[in-house]
Amino acid sequence: MVSIYDIAKAVGVSASAVSYVLSGRADKARISKEKQKLIMDAANRMGYIPNMTARKLSLRNMPRLPEIALCWSPEQHPMFLNTFIGILQDMTSNGLVRQMQFTILPYRNGELEKLAPALTANYYNGIIIPPVSEQDIEFLKNTDIKVPTVMLYGDIPQYHLVTVDNYSIGTEIAGIFHRHGCRSAALMQPASRQMSITVAQRTAGFLEGCRKSGIDAREVTSLSNETYTNKIEEGRILAAKMLEENTLPSAIYIQHDTLALGALAVFCGHGIRIPEDMEVIVYGNNESLEIHKPSVTTVQYPTQEISRECITVMAELLDKPGAEPVRRIVETPFVFRESCPP
Amino acid sequence: MVSIYDIAKAVGVSASAVSYVLSGRADKARISKEKQKLIMDAANRMGYIPNMTARKLSLRNMPRLPEIALCWSPEQHPMFLNTFIGILQDMTSNGLVRQMQFTILPYRNGELEKLAPALTANYYNGIIIPPVSEQDIEFLKNTDIKVPTVMLYGDIPQYHLVTVDNYSIGTEIAGIFHRHGCRSAALMQPASRQMSITVAQRTAGFLEGCRKSGIDAREVTSLSNETYTNKIEEGRILAAKMLEENTLPSAIYIQHDTLALGALAVFCGHGIRIPEDMEVIVYGNNESLEIHKPSVTTVQYPTQEISRECITVMAELLDKPGAEPVRRIVETPFVFRESCPP
DNA sequence: GTGAAAGCGCTAACAC
DNA sequence: GTGTTAGCGCTTTCAC
Numbered sequence: 001m002v003s004i005y006d007i008a009k010a011v012g013v014s015a016s017a018v019s020y021v022l023s024g025r026a027d028k029a030r031i032s033k034e035k036q037k038l039i040m041d042a043a044n045r046m047g048y049i050p051n052m053t054a055r056k057l058s059l060r061n062m063p064r065l066p067e068i069a070l071c072w073s074p075e076q077h078p079m080f081l082n083t084f085i086g087i088l089q090d091m092t093s094n095g096l097v098r099q100m101q102f103t104i105l106p107y108r109n110g111e112l113e114k115l116a117p118a119l120t121a122n123y124y125n126g127i128i129i130p131p132v133s134e135q136d137i138e139f140l141k142n143t144d145i146k147v148p149t150v151m152l153y154g155d156i157p158q159y160h161l162v163t164v165d166n167y168s169i170g171t172e173i174a175g176i177f178h179r180h181g182c183r184s185a186a187l188m189q190p191a192s193r194q195m196s197i198t199v200a201q202r203t204a205g206f207l208e209g210c211r212k213s214g215i216d217a218r219e220v221t222s223l224s225n226e227t228y229t230n231k232i233e234e235g236r237i238l239a240a241k242m243l244e245e246n247t248l249p250s251a252i253y254i255q256h257d258t259l260a261l262g263a264l265a266v267f268c269g270h271g272i273r274i275p276e277d278m279e280v281i282v283y284g285n286n287e288s289l290e291i292h293k294p295s296v297t298t299v300q301y302p303t304q305e306i307s308r309e310c311i312t313v314m315a316e317l318l319d320k321p322g323a324e325p326v327r328r329i330v331e332t333p334f335v336f337r338e339s340c341p342p
Numbered sequence: 343m344v345s346i347y348d349i350a351k352a353v354g355v356s357a358s359a360v361s362y363v364l365s366g367r368a369d370k371a372r373i374s375k376e377k378q379k380l381i382m383d384a385a386n387r388m389g390y391i392p393n394m395t396a397r398k399l400s401l402r403n404m405p406r407l408p409e410i411a412l413c414w415s416p417e418q419h420p421m422f423l424n425t426f427i428g429i430l431q432d433m434t435s436n437g438l439v440r441q442m443q444f445t446i447l448p449y450r451n452g453e454l455e456k457l458a459p460a461l462t463a464n465y466y467n468g469i470i471i472p473p474v475s476e477q478d479i480e481f482l483k484n485t486d487i488k489v490p491t492v493m494l495y496g497d498i499p500q501y502h503l504v505t506v507d508n509y510s511i512g513t514e515i516a517g518i519f520h521r522h523g524c525r526s527a528a529l530m531q532p533a534s535r536q537m538s539i540t541v542a543q544r545t546a547g548f549l550e551g552c553r554k555s556g557i558d559a560r561e562v563t564s565l566s567n568e569t570y571t572n573k574i575e576e577g578r579i580l581a582a583k584m585l586e587e588n589t590l591p592s593a594i595y596i597q598h599d600t601l602a603l604g605a606l607a608v609f610c611g612h613g614i615r616i617p618e619d620m621e622v623i624v625y626g627n628n629e630s631l632e633i634h635k636p637s638v639t640t641v642q643y644p645t646q647e648i649s650r651e652c653i654t655v656m657a658e659l660l661d662k663p664g665a666e667p668v669r670r671i672v673e674t675p676f677v678f679r680e681s682c683p684p
Numbered sequence: 685g686t687g688a689a690a691g692c693g694c695t696a697a698c699a700c
Numbered sequence: 701g702t703g704t705t706a707g708c709g710c711t712t713t714c715a716c
Contacts, residue, residue: 014703023464024488030701052409053398054693057708067394074428082423086416089448103445106431122365146366232629265633287574288630291607356687372685396709399692
């Protein structure tokens, strides 16, 4: 990395002159125009990029905010990140939590390991990770992160946790289908490069619940090597496949809101009456499910509450680093609508 | 701020001992158990939070990534941030752009000014700002940011720009309605605390286009002091209001995708035939519009392309800081569907 | 086991 | 106008 000293040497001036010019305060130090140009040119030529770390350290009167790394995989629910930032903005401006600075560390599901250097180097005051794939959980279990770390979903003993009770969601849905006298049920879920543990937990709960209730349950999903332009299309294709096979169950639990919109479009388009022919429950939080005809019973994916809880826990941890790992389970309310009455 | 020296003094040991203990390497320096405990306790008691800036500066072998501030208002399109991070992850892992570190600076529309200290202090290697309100534009015009700065939407001479041609979108839609022989048109838009300039530009284009074509155009929007649980509900209420007034236009241009879903639910529920009774064009990128019955003609809000362009521009700027401001206009393709044929 | 001291790259007060 | 120098708070080597 080229520093202001390199430039100073190259141009034949002192480092402070370079500093003044490159941080836009040349006038303040009354550096001559010619020297300014020489310095600017050299900086450009040599590919100088200021080291903000050093700059910040020397800037005395700047507020020093704790830096939190927010590991983020775009395969999360597409609205979640926006919700998270919204809640953060809200809580901070209302003085509910201390100010913090969030840096996004993007990763793909299953490739969290690539962030290992940043995570293990004590580079941040805190870390937030929503590890959704088994592989990432495995990596985290075997990694020694020494700064306060909050997991979403992935229950790993040494770290703090904010999650929902995915397994119970599955069994409760199975229970509802059972009470309604359903004999057969389907479980529809999106394909992904890496099976999400949250989906897997709900799946396990649902299948176990069905088994106990004597409901004949089967999974509907696409091969992971197929690709779709979006979740709507995937839902349509999965639904079409079910119709082709001509073995519609009396109830279906769809694990993803947008997927559900696609699937429902096909079911309704083929004259399947919901809930008479088939009851539908969806996990997610897409507002469209509310105005869908018929309106759709959902288990709410509580992104707002998860965000709030996560931010709260992180803010508390900063002040007591050695604290015992906390476990916070966020509620997932059922919202009963036409597609599956209570 | 309490430093390791404060702790060292309080406990009566050297700063290096404190450093070892607090960064989890006490064993490496063979610090006695008692001293470790004393140091830990003092740190907790005194509310010590490590200064990551200093830590990073002294860590020699860490990769130094340019730090980019991403100013973000949650009032942006809810999927945009996720898309942005997804594209970033993609471009970086494919080696299309250099590695960068993104820090999120949350703000509310109209309150960008509160970020002024962070923006003007040369605290970041680059800054990205999507200023959507007039007030924030005004603030930026009068602010001297010295680091490479990319604006989305807000055209301000001294900064770089990535945007779409909002005005033309408005006029083109008016032109389509005109070609179809519409005599009257409505323009529906979401209420917001701060009128978004992008919405305002499309509005201006549309109204001017209507005026030139002799279309009688009127705006439908809610009072900014009303609040809604979500955009769907807002759309439903706006549509209901139009039905009450019993003056349906022959075409409507809806400025927001989710708002449109709510409004369309009401229109269709009241037997309004689309496009026969009323043509509909929507600006946005919600996938549901594609499977809506009838499917909805949209002008695509190209969040992916905007993100890609923005990241590209920023990466280029880092290497040539003094460059002339660039202007990149991203295409906004029309997708014609049933609600308004070409 | 422990502490002194050098250095990370930069800013800014100050001397010239 | 320009250069010297003392920090910013931390890590890490090395001497004791």
